[in-house]
Amino acid sequence: MLLISSRSSIRLGRALGGYRRHLCRAMSADTSSDSNVAANFSKYEYPNRTEAPIITATTADKVVSLETSGSSITPSNKIYDPSDPFDERGQLPLGEREKIRDKQTSDFGSIKLSSLPITESVPDFIPPNVASTELSAPETVITKLDNGIRVVSQETYGQMCTVGVLTNVGSRHEPTSGIVHMLETMAFGSTKKYDGLQIAEMLQDWGGTRFVSHSREQTLHCIDILRPNVRDGMQLLSEVVLNPLITEVPQDFMEALAVLEFQAQEQLPELVLGEALQVAAYGSDQQLGKIHFGTQETIPLLTPDSVQNFYDNSIRSNPEGMVIAGAGIGHKELVELAKDYFGAMKQSGSPATVPSAYRGGSHFIGNSTQSSIFSPTMPEEDFCRVALAFPVGGWHSDSMVTACVLQTLLGGGSSFSAGGPGKGMYSRMYQQVLNRYGWMETAEAFTTFADEGGLFGVSASTPAPNRVKDLVTVLADQLARLAFQQVDDIELSRARNMLKCNVLTQLESRLILFEDMGRQVLTYGKREDAATTCKKIDAVTADDIQALALQMLKGNAPTIAATGSHLDQIPSHEEIARWFQ
Structure with missing residues (x-):
């Protein structure tokens, strides 16, 4: 389907007029x-x-x-x-045409088409090709430096490499919501050695691209760069991670503050629903219940000094909670670079992680709601979005892989999609929900994991006010059915195969490989290879699925979160809890 707005139609008309x-x-x-x-x-x-x-x-x-x-x-x-x-x-x-043609031929022959013309010999800066029989199979190698930094790498034998720094610091550790959000916004800005414009120009000259990600538990800074320039990239990373100017350049801080204020007013409904879910499950007084993003109430509390103090006492002074990862680079080379640019770090501080206990509850954010916890200006729309969840184990739980298989089995997405099994069209949420209830706009399963626990649930949306209660009933029915009816062999086999396909396909990306290595070493102290992960996925049985569902539902209060319109149509938390008794 091609949708053209009135303005686009005008532009199209002008283009057709020019063509005529x-x-x-x-x-x-x-x-x-x-x-x-x-x-x-x-x-x-x-x-x-x-x-x-x-x-x-x-x-x-x-x-x-x-x-x-x-x-x-x-x-x-x-x-x-x-x-x-x-x-x-x-x-x-x-005769005149032949004369002009000969002159053009002569002129074309004198043009230098490239500063790197094709020659019979290979330029010195290009490494020689090595026969595949002489290459060793790529493997993940880990080294711990004297100051506690762990270095992990895997070769890819390509001309690009991804290097970066991960730390065990996230929004759960911040004293005021929005500090980590501010650090993410200011990342790759001015440092003691370079200003933001210089950094952008250097990355462009080096053929590099930078990525930044901050979550509730971890931060990530990385550069994807041409291999001959990797030393320059690591030197820049050390400047960005260890020497950012937070208090010295007031203009940068004020510009980042303006970005946070704008984002707080324009949060996507899906992000708001995810934040409401954390608050409902853990409460705002626990670390996992803290809002990850800056809000209209917390942004004015942010100051350069408070952000600087948090950074100095958590990231800059915490080499034991830091991992330097590289994909597409030799391990010996990465270790030497890590020593050169991060070897001087000394342990003097670390974030305090206080485990959060699951509580269960409800948290609703309407289009006009002014929540004391999270108060974005929601888009004016008639959709009601609801998420229903229960607790599961975290990153260190034996049931984590089972939860991932179950999420793939339920699957889901939006009511408008295309494709076959690879798009999840044979998953339960498509077959039993989206294809059955035309008033359902989206429906899908989700998981969230942390060190001490996680959430497994289903979410959906509808524009029909009289269908909101039915929506919650359908979601509850999908979760309850898992506990009382074993999944059949066909859909379980399909879910396992699809999850393995997703894992292996994702790891084909150098960026994903880098992130997977870094986060695994940061979380577990080691990296599990793809073959081991696939064996764990294949080992999941229908009994495991049913046992996990019973464990989630039995004796645990449900978590219900909602955003949008028609929230008064949602059943109360007490009523939903009775459905699972």
Whole structure:
């Protein structure tokens, strides 16, 4: 389906008008027998032309070849000839055309097409090709430096590499909501050695791209860069991570503050629903219940000094909670670079992680709600978005892989999609929800994991006010059915295969490989290879799925979160809890 707005229609109309003018000019040139008229298009240009264009056609056997005719082509039978890319009107004598062609050929031969011309020998800066039989199979290698930093890498034998720094610091550790959000916004800005513009120009010159990500538990800074420039990239990373200017450049801080204020007013409904879910599950007084983003109430509390103090006492002084990862680089080289640029760090501080206990509850944010916890300006729409969740184990739980298989089995997405099994169209949320209830706009399963625990649930949205209660009922039914009915072998096999396909496909990306290595070493102290992960996925049985569902639902209060309109139609938390008793 192609949707064109009124403004786009105007632009399209102008473009078509330009095309018609071009077409009329071309036709007038090809059909007019008066060369003087053909040479002067101005008085015949559209829209001044009133006569209808003359359209002519010919066949290949009627075309007079330049080589055989010995005379110029007349406009009536002129057809573009690849061997004669000029004089399309056929006004030049044959001798004149040959003279111009020879001059063009001579001129083209003198043009330098590239500063790196094709030569018989390979330039010195390009490493020699190595036969595949001489290459060792890539493997993940981990080294711990004297100051506690862990270095992990895996070779990819490509001309690009991804290097970066991960730390065990996140928004759960901040004293005021929004500090980590501010650090993410200011990342790769001014440092003690460079300003933001210089950093952008250097990355462009080096063929590099930078990425920054901050979550509730971890931060990530990385550069994807041409391999010959990796040392420059690591030197820049050390500046960005260890020497950012937070208090010294007030203008940068104020600009980042303005970005946070804008984002707080324009949060996507899906992000707001995720934050409401954390508050409902853990409470705002626990670390996992803290809002990850800056809010309209917390942003004014942020100061350069408070952000600087948090950074100094958590990231800059915490080498034991830091991992330097690289994909597409030799391990020995990465270790040397890590020593050169991060080896001087000393442990003097670390974030305090206080485990959060699951509580369960409800938290609703309406379009006009002014929540004391999270108060964005929601888009004016008639959708109601609801999420229903229960607790599962965290990153260190034996049931984490089972939860991932179950999420893939339920699957889901939006009501408008295309594709086959690879898009999840055979998952339960498509077959039993989206394909059955036309008033359902989206429906999908989700998981969130942390060190001490996580959430498993289902979410959905609808624009129909009279269907909101039915929506919650359908979501509850999908979760309850998992506990009382075993999944069949076909859908379980499909879910396992699809999850393995997703894992292996994602790891084909160098950026994903880098992130997977870094986060695993930061969380577990080691990296599990893809083959081991696939074996764990294959080992998940229908009994495991049912046991996990029973464990989630039995004796745990549900978590219900909602955003948007028609929130008064949602059943109370007490009523939903009774459904699972």
